[in-house]
Amino acid sequence: MARYRDALCRLCRREGEKLYLKGDRCYTDKCGVERRKYAPGQHGQKRKKLSDYALQLKEKQKAKEIYGVLESQFKRYFYWAEKKKGVTGSNLLQMLELRLDNLVYRLGFASNRRQARQLVLHGHFHVNDRRVSIPSYLVRPGDIIGLKEVSKKNPVIEENISRIEHRGLPAWIEMDTGSLKGKVLHAPERDEIELPVNEQLIVELYSK
Secondary structure, three states: OOOOOOOHHHHHHHHOOOOOOOHHHHHOOOOHHHHOOOOOOOOOOOOOOOOHHHHHHHHHHHHHHHHOOOHHHHHHHHHHHHHOOOOHHHHHHHHHHOEHHHHHHHOOOOOOHHHHHHHHHOOOEEEOOEEOOOOOOEOOOOOEEEEOOHHHHOHHHHHHHHOHHHOOOOOOEEEEOOOOEEEEOOOOOHHHOOOOOOHHHHHHHHOO
């Protein structure tokens, strides 16, 4: 499977805003966007007027980069969102938020979604007491996400949990720090998803 292997800060600088791809570093003055507030590359400091298509494409790329999803997979999520009842754009973001790797990040077990993906692949997590090692696994409301007993002493996970106050928890999930288990209370509404993405532009792009 294809993977982006270049510097993550380049993605944020290209979009002109923080996508929080590097976890705690994004909250410091070492953040690439804070240090160089222009796009990467030779012509990065030139201002360009974007067409409607370019704006739509930009929003789609931004959502893909935030969640770490490839084009074919992202397109599949869009078609599923289109078939569901409700607003297509909100349905799309809701499904992306309910991915297991995203929830591991949201619950504070990982400092960013890329690290969360790796932890899930290595089999550190259970969903309803069943081991799940698929990052794209869609969690349902009421499901409980917990750590393997051995993984509770993992120094990386312990450090991440100690910094959860840095980000806080969304209202639609809860975390029991004693048992190190998180629960999905309900599927997130659009106003509960803090994301710098205009999903309507993504819908317009795919509807052409």
